[in-house]
Amino acid sequence: MEVRNLTPRMVVDELDRYVIGQHKAKRAVAIALRNRWRRQMVDERMREEISPKNIIMVGPTGVGKTEIARRLAKLSGAPFLKVEVSKFTEVGYVGRDVDSVIRDLVEVGASLVRAELSKKVRPQAKAQAEERVLDLLLPGGGGGASYTDRPGDPPKSTTRERLRELLRTGKLDDREVEVEVEESGSGLQVFPGMPMGEQMGQQLQDLFGRIARRKHKRKATVKEALRLLADEEAAKLVDREAVAREAVRRTEQLGVVFLDEIDKICSRENVRGGDVSREGVQRDLLPLVEGTTVATKYGPVRSDHVLFVAAGAFHMAKVSDLIPELQGRFPIRVELDSLTAEDFVRILREPDNSLLKQYASLLATEGVALEFDDEAIIALADAAWRANASLENIGARRLHTVMERVLEELSFEASELGEREVRITAVYVHERVDALLQDQDLSRHIL
Numbered sequence: 001m002e003v004r005n006l007t008p009r010m011v012v013d014e015l016d017r018y019v020i021g022q023h024k025a026k027r028a029v030a031i032a033l034r035n036r037w038r039r040q041m042v043d044e045r046m047r048e049e050i051s052p053k054n055i056i057m058v059g060p061t062g063v064g065k066t067e068i069a070r071r072l073a074k075l076s077g078a079p080f081l082k083v084e085v086s087k088f089t090e091v092g093y094v095g096r097d098v099d100s101v102i103r104d105l106v107e108v109g110a111s112l113v114r115a116e117l118s119k120k121v122r123p124q125a126k127a128q129a130e131e132r133v134l135d136l137l138l139p140g141g142g143g144g145a146s147y148t149d150r151p152g153d154p155p156k157s158t159t160r161e162r163l164r165e166l167l168r169t170g171k172l173d174d175r176e177v178e179v180e181v182e183e184s185g186s187g188l189q190v191f192p193g194m195p196m197g198e199q200m201g202q203q204l205q206d207l208f209g210r211i212a213r214r215k216h217k218r219k220a221t222v223k224e225a226l227r228l229l230a231d232e233e234a235a236k237l238v239d240r241e242a243v244a245r246e247a248v249r250r251t252e253q254l255g256v257v258f259l260d261e262i263d264k265i266c267s268r269e270n271v272r273g274g275d276v277s278r279e280g281v282q283r284d285l286l287p288l289v290e291g292t293t294v295a296t297k298y299g300p301v302r303s304d305h306v307l308f309v310a311a312g313a314f315h316m317a318k319v320s321d322l323i324p325e326l327q328g329r330f331p332i333r334v335e336l337d338s339l340t341a342e343d344f345v346r347i348l349r350e351p352d353n354s355l356l357k358q359y360a361s362l363l364a365t366e367g368v369a370l371e372f373d374d375e376a377i378i379a380l381a382d383a384a385w386r387a388n389a390s391l392e393n394i395g396a397r398r399l400h401t402v403m404e405r406v407l408e409e410l411s412f413e414a415s416e417l418g419e420r421e422v423r424i425t426a427v428y429v430h431e432r433v434d435a436l437l438q439d440q441d442l443s444r445h446i447l
């Protein structure tokens with residue numbers, strides 16, 4: 001299967017490319033991920049006994065909790081869903097029932113599987129699309145229809161084959177043809193919170209989807225038509241049953257649900273108001289975490305072995321404020337460290353997607369080669385750190401606002417500068433943020 005077989009060390013190495021520090025958290029998620037794989041390997045009887053060791057990540061805002069989870073999902077190829085727990089109310093998740101978390105997760109799994117299977121049938125789909133485009137270009141068949149020729153066969157010197165040559169070398173790309181394509185996407189959305197069962201809503205949506213999915217003709221360039229028809233052929237070639245089966249399997253065995261802001265549903269005895277409903281939300285969540293079976297359009301999905309990773313700042317509440325049943329289901333606790341000014345320097349510079357690299361590539365499109373002095377990077381990190389200290393600590397998120405502020409003029413003028421190098425110095429940074437940092441009121445709005 002396409003799920004990558006990664007050792008904990010490989011996972012940590014991979015996470016290191018994007019997230020600075022937070023070693024304990026990286027190790028914990030890497031182990032949890034590996035344990036899913038290990039569990040797959042043990043014999044069936046034992047496998048059923050092994051339940052996932054769910055994790056709670058505790059740490060201040062903006063230090064990488066969500067980022068770790070997001071990267072973990074990307075690199076593992078497992079179905080992954082991020083849920084804001086604070087959006088749960090006692091009646092459900094933004095008006096939907098809690099089971100919809102599993103329905104959404106299996107939907108993610110289905111898209112993953114569908115994408116993988118479509119990739120496999122791509123060559124065949126492309127070949128079929130080519131034939132259909134040739135049919136469009138040669139309504140009469142073009143002398144010796146070679147519809148049954150396989151793509152690898154030597155070209156015949158028929159009109160069709162000469163056209164095929166032109167098509168393959170891209171010479172017909174801009175020619176217009178009329179294609180008949182299936183309109184996807186249902187015309188009607190069933191609103192969440194509509195007073196009907198989730199299941200019934202789904203069925204209605206499918207029904208309207210089918211009605212709305214009519215064939216219709218439209219003009220397209222040959223290039224576009226090849227792509228459209230290849231997509232359509234791929235969709236036909238992918239076996240829906242197989243997608244459903246594998247989506248369910250993968251969701252049950254490998255799914256990861258990230259419960260963000262879990263602390264928002266913690267209540268403390270001495271805090272008045274809202275406690276009852278918060279505890280209610282925890283009770284609603286419990287079956288999912290303990291293992292339940294949810295009916296989905298791909299079939300029943302068991303949540304017993306889904307891995308839950310919860311995260312929260314836990315400023316006001318503690319993990320021990322969660323109801324005991326829920327605490328028991330999250331045996332692994334990791335604390336994330338608050339970030340230092342040195343971490344900020346590394347965050348600016350090191351990750352593959354670092355802010356400095358992002359700005360440099362944006363401005364490169366204008367012909368501006370952006371460079372940062374080492375001292376300038378230190379000044380940026382320092383400004384962010386000072387803003388966090390004097391205003392509110394929002395972690396690495398502060399780097400975004402500081403960068404935006406420092407590069408504001410340049411971002412505006414870059415289009416008119418022409419080909420040139422721009423070097424950001426420490427002085428340049430200080431000129432743009434120091435005065436702001438002195439003025440609390442002003443910086444509150446700008447930084």
Ligand SMILES: Nc1ncnc2c1ncn2[C@@H]1O[C@H](COP(=O)(O)OP(=O)(O)OP(=O)(O)O)[C@@H](O)[C@H]1O
Nearest residue numbers: 018019020060061062063064065066067347396397
């Ligand atoms: N340790 C880190 N290394 C690299 N980038 C980081 C790190 N921590 C945070 N960032 C960056 O800061 C931003 C916010 O981080 P993230 O979303 O992970 O915060 P969080 O810990 O989930 O905070 P919250 O509790 O507010 O949800 C992201 O753009 C992320 O890339």
Ligand SMILES: [Mg+2]
Nearest residue numbers: 065066067260
């Ligand atoms: Mg977060």
